[in-house]
Amino acid sequence: PAPEAAAPAHEWLDAHSRRFGLYINGTWTEVANERLFDSINPANRSVLAQVTQASSDEVNAAVAAAKAAFPAWSQTSGHVRARYLYALARQIQKHSRRFAVLETLDNGKPIRETRDIDIPLVARHFYYHAGWAQLQESDLAGYEPLGVVGQIIPWNFPLLMLAWKIAPALAMGNTVVLKPAEWTSLTALAFAEICHEIGLPKGVVNIVTGDGKVGEQIVKHPDIAKIAFTGSTEVGKIIRSATAGSGKKLSLELGGKSPFIVFDNADLDSVVEGVVDAIWFNQGQVCCAGSRLLVQENIADKLIGKLRTRMEQLRIGDPLDKAIDIGAIVAPAQLQKIEQLVAEGENEGSIKWQPSWACPTDGYFYPPTLFTNVAPASTLAQVEIFGPVLVTMTFRTPDEAIAIANNTRFGLAASIWSEDINVALHAAARVKAGVVWINSTNLFDAAAGFGGYRESGYGREGGKEGLYEYLKKSEVKKLK
Numbered sequence: 001p002a003p004e005a006a007a008p009a010h011e012w013l014d015a016h017s018r019r020f021g022l023y024i025n026g027t028w029t030e031v032a033n034e035r036l037f038d039s040i041n042p043a044n045r046s047v048l049a050q051v052t053q054a055s056s057d058e059v060n061a062a063v064a065a066a067k068a069a070f071p072a073w074s075q076t077s078g079h080v081r082a083r084y085l086y087a088l089a090r091q092i093q094k095h096s097r098r099f100a101v102l103e104t105l106d107n108g109k110p111i112r113e114t115r116d117i118d119i120p121l122v123a124r125h126f127y128y129h130a131g132w133a134q135l136q137e138s139d140l141a142g143y144e145p146l147g148v149v150g151q152i153i154p155w156n157f158p159l160l161m162l163a164w165k166i167a168p169a170l171a172m173g174n175t176v177v178l179k180p181a182e183w184t185s186l187t188a189l190a191f192a193e194i195c196h197e198i199g200l201p202k203g204v205v206n207i208v209t210g211d212g213k214v215g216e217q218i219v220k221h222p223d224i225a226k227i228a229f230t231g232s233t234e235v236g237k238i239i240r241s242a243t244a245g246s247g248k249k250l251s252l253e254l255g256g257k258s259p260f261i262v263f264d265n266a267d268l269d270s271v272v273e274g275v276v277d278a279i280w281f282n283q284g285q286v287c288c289a290g291s292r293l294l295v296q297e298n299i300a301d302k303l304i305g306k307l308r309t310r311m312e313q314l315r316i317g318d319p320l321d322k323a324i325d326i327g328a329i330v331a332p333a334q335l336q337k338i339e340q341l342v343a344e345g346e347n348e349g350s351i352k353w354q355p356s357w358a359c360p361t362d363g364y365f366y367p368p369t370l371f372t373n374v375a376p377a378s379t380l381a382q383v384e385i386f387g388p389v390l391v392t393m394t395f396r397t398p399d400e401a402i403a404i405a406n407n408t409r410f411g412l413a414a415s416i417w418s419e420d421i422n423v424a425l426h427a428a429a430r431v432k433a434g435v436v437w438i439n440s441t442n443l444f445d446a447a448a449g450f451g452g453y454r455e456s457g458y459g460r461e462g463g464k465e466g467l468y469e470y471l472k473k474s475e476v477k478k479l480k
C-alpha cells in the first residue's frame, strides 16, 4: 500500500511526539522516561510509540479523580449524559480513519477489519448506549449507578473492548478508570483525546496504561465499586479471588473454545466462508472464535477438501493492504504460544494442514492452520489456542455432536450449520453457550447481550441486560 495509507495515524502519533503519559482528571500526566515501554507494530517490528507503565501513585490519582467526578456525573440528567455519548460516537466517526489505521498498526489486524468492523461497531456502541442514557430515568427507575468502575481489557479488539466497557458505564452514570492491554494501548489513548475534545467533565474517564501489575492495583483499590474484566480465564480466576469478600461487583468475559457444528444437510459453500470468518478473522484471536469444527462424518472429507482449497487462497501480509485476509499476530509471545500448541497437537498424532505459500518474515505472522484426526480429549481440542488454528472432529448423530460440543470447560459461543431449521434449533437449545449463531458466525451488535457459561465468565455485556452490570438497586427509599 502507498505510504500515505498510514498517514492519519502517523500524523497523530507525531503530534504527541510518540511518547504518551496517562490521561487522568482531564489532563495528560508528565512523561516519566524511566517508565516508558515500547508499543510495537507486529507486522514489521517497528516501534510505533512509547507508553507509560503507570505508577502506584498515578493509579491512586486516577481513582481519586474518578471518585471526585462521580457525584456530579451521576446526578447529571440522562439526557445530558446522552449528549456526551452521542458526541463521542460522532467524534469516533469523524476520526475513523485515524482510529482504524492506528488499530491496524498497533495490533496487526487487517485494515479491512478495523475499517469495516471494529471502528463502526465502536461508534454504534456509543450511539446505542446514548439511547439508554436518555431512557434511564423512565425505564431504569429504582436503580442507581455504582460509583467508580475499574475496567481491564485485552489486546484482540482494543478499541471495541473499550467501547463495550466505557459506553454502558458512562450511560448509567458511573465514572471510569480503564487499563488497556500493554501491547495495544494506542487507540485507548486516542480515545482519551476525543473525551477531551468533546469536553467530557474531567475525571469521568481516566486511562492508565501498563501491565498486569497496574491491573492488580485497580482490582484491589478500595474506592472502586466494580471491576469489569475481559481477558484470559487464568487472570479472570485471579481477579475473582482477589475481589472475594470485598463487596465489589464483578463481571468477567473470559476465554472460549467454541464449537462450529456442521450437519450433513448444510450448504457447504456457505460453511466454508463461515469457517473463514470463524477462525481466520482477526488471526483467530477472537474469544468466541469457532475453533472446534465438528462435522458430520459422511461429509467430512468433502468439507476438509473445500477448506484446504479455500485456505490456499487466503492472502497474508501487510495489514494495511486492503486485499489482505490475514494480518500479523499481536506479539512474539503470542506467536510462540501458538507454535507450541501446534507442536503439541502434532505430537498427539493429529494431522496438520497449512497452505503451500510461505508467511512474510518481516513480522509475526502465522499461517491459517487446520488439524484433522483430533481426539476430543486432546490438548488441541481442549485448550484455547487464540490463533488461526482450527481443529476438526467428526460425529455421526446430533446427540454425539452435542456431547462433543459440550465437552469443554468453556461455554462462550457456538455456531450451527444446517439447511433444516429444526435440526439447527434443536442443537441450539442443547449446546451450552452464551451466544448461538445459526448459519452464521461472529456477528455482534450493541443491542445483543454477550457473555459466557462456565469458565468463559459471567455477567453480560450489551443489550439492556448489560446495563444492570453498571447499576444497583436504589438505596433511596420512596417517600410515602
Ligand code: NAD
Binding pocket: 152, 153, 154, 155, 156, 157, 179, 180, 181, 182, 210, 211, 212, 213, 214, 215, 216, 219, 230, 231, 232, 233, 235, 236, 238, 239, 252, 253, 254, 255, 256, 286, 287, 288, 384, 386, 412, 452, 456, 457
Ligand atoms: P490477559 O488475561 O493476559 O490480559 C487481559 C488484561 O488483564 C490485560 O490488560 C492485562 O494487562 C491485564 N492483567 C494481567 N494480569 C492481571 C492481573 N493479575 N490483575 C489484573 N489485570 C491483569 O488476556 P489477553 O492475553 O490480553 O487476552 C486474551 C484472552 O482474552 C483470551 O483468553 C480471550 O479469549 C479473552 N477474551 C475474552 C473476550 C470475551 O468477551 N469473553 C473478549 C476478548 C478476549
